[in-house]
């Protein structure tokens with residue numbers, strides 16, 4: 095397999111985010127969203143002959159086109175404020191971990207204020223206890239967004255496909271909320287950049303094993319960006335638990351432009367590919383001129399974070415089917431089995447370049 099000619103865009107800052115674990119169910123766990131994910135992917139794609147590019151810097155305007163500037167400012171400054179306030183040195187709190195969340199029930203309809211205490215404030219933008227902020231978190235998230243934006247530039251310049259090696263992942267981050275190990279929504283940022291660059295109709299196809307709740311939220315009321323996601327059924331007890339159900343179809347102008355295909359735990363290649371085909375049919379109906387793929391590799395049978403049972407061969411076939419839809423911008427999302435991450439990415443991208451080579 096050779097990926098010669100496929101642009102792979104990465105940013106060295108993506109290695110700087112060291113969450114150092116996560117607080118899950120009240121206990122500190124090792125966590126699986128580790129820097130090695132990015133280096134393993136880069137090594138595998140380099141060995142497969144892809145054209146490796148460094149991400150270029152883009153203005154914050156491309157980020158705030160989909161995110162609340164208040165979230166962006168918070169992510170940019172939270173660690174420095176935490177450190178300056180002495181939480182690590184004086185209190186042994188080595189990462190930013192919220193403990194209080196302004197849920198609808200807490201606020202009871204009253205406006206959300208900005209708390210005076212930093213440890214109160216950090217729950218405003220984060221919806222879980224496992225998406226920690228530490229030194230390098232902002233730089234990594236910003237670098238990942240620049241990788242996605244650089245890939246968007248290449249696709250708008252005529253590249254049939256491009257892959258952005260984003261880490262941390264992004265599809266659980268909403269307009270003003272981070273969580274699910276995600277900070278900035280790289281796929282949404284790329285899709286909006288395509289729109290702002292003159293692509294009239296865009297589709298996002300989310301292949302991650304978990305529902306892309308952040309992406310769904312950002313485009314829920316819009317019909318210019320279709321969002322389709324195949325994922326393990328949240329109703330069977332899986333993250334993000336509250337969202338990702340099949341009756342979430344979009345609202346207002348976006349009614350019908352959102353599609354969720356939840357799968358039962360244990361679903362393998364046939365069921366997963368049938369769902370991918372349904373999403374591809376939707377994308378054709380939507381008449382999308384470019385496709386953004388949220389490529390989670392955690393649907394793989396060996397992945398520790400999901401109960402789906404998809405093979406590398408199926409990822410390759412999914413790549414072929416999605417790439418047949420048109421110009422394809424691939425954004426890395428999850429995938430946590432470090433022993434298969436590289437081969438799975440190579441399989442998928444081999445599938446993506448195959449129909450493009452036949453066309454060329």
Ligand SMILES: [Zn+2]
Nearest residue numbers: 302303304428
């Ligand atoms: Zn996932």
